[in-house]
Amino acid sequence: MSEQHTPASGVDRVLQRLCDASATIGGAVLVAIASVTVVSVIGRAFFSHPILGDVELVQLGCAVVVASFLPYTQFRQANIIVDFFTTGTSEKTQSRLDAFGTFLYTLVLGLVAWRVSVGCIDIKANQETSMLMALPLWIPYMLMVPGLALCSVIGFVQTLQHLGLIAKEEV
Numbered sequence: 001m002s003e004q005h006t007p008a009s010g011v012d013r014v015l016q017r018l019c020d021a022s023a024t025i026g027g028a029v030l031v032a033i034a035s036v037t038v039v040s041v042i043g044r045a046f047f048s049h050p051i052l053g054d055v056e057l058v059q060l061g062c063a064v065v066v067a068s069f070l071p072y073t074q075f076r077q078a079n080i081i082v083d084f085f086t087t088g089t090s091e092k093t094q095s096r097l098d099a100f101g102t103f104l105y106t107l108v109l110g111l112v113a114w115r116v117s118v119g120c121i122d123i124k125a126n127q128e129t130s131m132l133m134a135l136p137l138w139i140p141y142m143l144m145v146p147g148l149a150l151c152s153v154i155g156f157v158q159t160l161q162h163l164g165l166i167a168k169e170e171v
Contacts, residue, residue, distance in 0.1 A: 012168070015154055019075040022147050026068025033061035053133035060130070060140040067116075067147035070109070074154045079105075099162030106155030113148035116141055 036057050044050035051057075073079055081101070086094050120141035128137045160166045 019072045022068045023072040026065045029061050030065045033058050056130045064140050064143045067144035071147055071150040074151050095162050099159050102155050103159045106152050110152040117145050
């Protein structure tokens with residue numbers, strides 16, 4: 001994992017604040033689904049009355065949580081990388097390979113963001129709901145899109161930084 005740093009200004013500063021906001025939202029959703037799970041388990045164990053649809057809530061919430069935490073991880077370049085074959089290469093070669101990997105990651109996340117957006121529109125148009133609680137399924141899809149899109153933007157900026165086309169901002 002790279003060092004924690006606070007960008008002085010500019011694009012990195014804006015991206016950091018957006019990542020922090022996204023992770024905060026993800027954390028709040030995570031606490032909410034953990035609370036639902038605790039209440040449901042206590043209700044099942046002591047009162048024989050769990051929360052109906054608790055598994056649905058946890059599944060939908062987990063999708064939102066993952067999408068919300070991805071930008072934070074990408075911004076800090078904390079995703080797992082396999083550098084076994086590149087440790088002996090020059091710093092310039094490593095930077096180019098990092099740029100290529102980040103570019104591929106950006107393309108994939110952009111594709112996922114696009115397809116989740118299209119899925120959200122289709123699910124809303126078809127008025128699809130969850131089985132037990134009849135929750136509109138387009139809502140978690142909609143909540144996933146900002147995190148996925150932000151991750152794509154971060155990947156694009158980092159690709160440009162790896163290629164030296166824009167400067168990395170550090171204190």
